[in-house]
Amino acid sequence: MGINFRQETFRDDYSFKNSPEQIRRFPFPFPEDKYMYSVNIEPHVPGLKDTVFEHLFDVDEHYISEMQDRALVLAEDPLRCQSLPHMELAGWDTLELLMTEKAKSYPDLFTLTRDGDKWHWINRPLGIDDHFTFGDSSTLPYGPLEYITRQSQGDFAVLDQRDNNLWMDAGIVTTQADWSLDFDIGMNFFEWHAPVPLAHQMGVFTRALKFLMALQQGQPSRRHNWTMTINSRLDTSPENFHKWGTDRATVTPENVGQKVHLRVEVQMFFRLPRSNALLFPIRCYLLKMDELVTSPKWARRFHRVLRDLPNELAEYKGLVRYRPTVVEWLSKYDDGAPTSAGLGPD
Amino acid sequence: MTILSRPVYGVLTPQTGKNHLLIADADGASAITDFAKKAPPGFFASAEIMYVAGPDGAKNVDALKALSPARFYLGPSLAAALPRLRQLLGESHMGLRLYVAGTEGLIGQIVQIANEAGIEYTAVQTEHRGSLARRVQCVHCKGITENVTTQPCTCSHCGLLLLVRDHYSRRYAAYQGVCINAEDPTEIPPTEEIFR
Numbered sequence: 314m315g316i317n318f319r320q321e322t323f324r325d326d327y328s329f330k331n332s333p334e335q336i337r338r339f340p341f342p343f344p345e346d347k348y349m350y351s352v353n354i355e356p357h358v359p360g361l362k363d364t365v366f367e368h369l370f371d372v373d374e375h376y377i378s379e380m381q382d383r384a385l386v387l388a389e390d391p392l393r394c395q396s397l398p399h400m401e402l403a404g405w406d407t408l409e410l411l412m413t414e415k416a417k418s419y420p421d422l423f424t425l426t427r428d429g430d431k432w433h434w435i436n437r438p439l440g441i442d443d444h445f446t447f448g449d450s451s452t453l454p455y456g457p458l459e460y461i462t463r464q465s466q467g468d469f470a471v472l473d474q475r476d477n478n479l480w481m482d483a484g485i486v487t488t489q490a491d492w493s494l495d496f497d498i499g500m501n502f503f504e505w506h507a508p509v510p511l512a513h514q515m516g517v518f519t520r521a522l523k524f525l526m527a528l529q530q531g532q533p534s535r536r537h538n539w540t541m542t543i544n545s546r547l548d549t550s551p552e553n554f555h556k557w558g559t560d561r562a563t564v565t566p567e568n569v570g571q572k573v574h575l576r577v578e579v580q581m582f583f584r585l586p587r588s589n590a591l592l593f594p595i596r597c598y599l600l601k602m603d604e605l606v607t608s609p610k611w612a613r614r615f616h617r618v619l620r621d622l623p624n625e626l627a628e629y630k631g632l633v634r635y636r637p638t639v640v641e642w643l644s645k646y647d648d649g650a651p652t653s654a655g656l657g658p659d
Numbered sequence: 660m661t662i663l664s665r666p667v668y669g670v671l672t673p674q675t676g677k678n679h680l681l682i683a684d685a686d687g688a689s690a691i692t693d694f695a696k697k698a699p700p701g702f703f704a705s706a707e708i709m710y711v712a713g714p715d716g717a718k719n720v721d722a723l724k725a726l727s728p729a730r731f732y733l734g735p736s737l738a739a740a741l742p743r744l745r746q747l748l749g750e751s752h753m754g755l756r757l758y759v760a761g762t763e764g765l766i767g768q769i770v771q772i773a774n775e776a777g778i779e780y781t782a783v784q785t786e787h788r789g790s791l792a793r794r795v796q797c798v799h800c801k802g803i804t805e806n807v808t809t810q811p812c813t814c815s816h817c818g819l820l821l822l823v824r825d826h827y828s829r830r831y832a833a834y835q836g837v838c839i840n841a842e843d844p845t846e847i848p849p850t851e852e853i854f855r
Contacts, residue, residue, distance in 0.1 A: 558841025
């Protein structure tokens, strides 16, 4: 079944929207009517058809437009993609994983042919047809990490494992929820999470680190995170905060449905074979409030989650200014009825 | 509350080694004279002291000279001392021990330069003395503002009003500054002197 790729923007006129099929497969992140931090890690195994977990690396209708937006961000700010010198091998590991999985999951879109270290990669949606030598960066237009992640939705952090810790030593970050790769590169697990409130005292990071360091090759894991975004902007970077921050003051009862988005990150963890590094893809999905309320269950539940969110978390997620307006708008869709178990839209 | 990304500073302690390089600013000089009381006899015969005066000028210079180090350097600023420091670190062998005392800005920059020369930050002895003024990197324009004592502060490069976050990068030797009134640029929060 082919994907109907949308031509759309994540800036300026913000023409992004989800098709009805894409709304149904949105990875709604709340299993109950309230939210608090938890490690919430589960095995990342290929899942149900017509969900974002059908394949290890989901390609959806926004693929081409998201890759165009990434190219624009990188042209403006090349520091969004960095790799410390010792991370080159992990870059090749990443390239191999993404190419083999994409070609396996979507044979009509991607083809990989290998003859020893002579590789041939075809990416039909983006019109790419390249021959290169695996392990030799001079045969690619970019380093291996940048090359393949310019063709893969979501941000990617690559974590080196040493001295009983994980180190943020490479990555490409153009669709982030307010963190700076350029500032955090080279930091260990606790250092780059330093600004997150509450979770440290709860021991969340200590447990998460222990789990991640023990992660085995071939047994990837995933978890959710979420925030909200005003306008369908992918690049909500701290670097550009002074340009997009004013959007948060533009929410009115009339425009909530189109302007306010639930932003879900599906974070995945893969052990890489040669480098022993961890690949940490952070895939972002956006859902307009108008789209969210097409599921009565999601509307009721998200209303309750947002209304009861602790202030510290609302502050950290940057929701304070517009939360009351959105809660009021959502309340019209919450009749107080109980919600069913599970994440699906019903 | 502790800042998890901020380095932990200790108290300078003599290490075994053939060569010792001690670096201090005006605030850190007293840490070196305190350290000298614990150092074994003859320690300073294989030591160099680099004294980086900083904007407030030099003090305690005579006390440091009185330790009779093999070499004593007095420089007006870290920028001026850099070529000498880079050469020393570039020529250093495994036996060199590095000690830094003074303001956080000095320590951070020395650790950064040592790291470029292949010395791990864990191998550098550090002791914080003096002001809590912060080096701040503007996340927007990437420029660094030195000696920040206020919250918020103004970026000395692009002029944005920055919230100084409790988030520190060893690589930049700086705290992160993020525009504090990005949601509404007409809101000007009061400025408080808090990093002293």
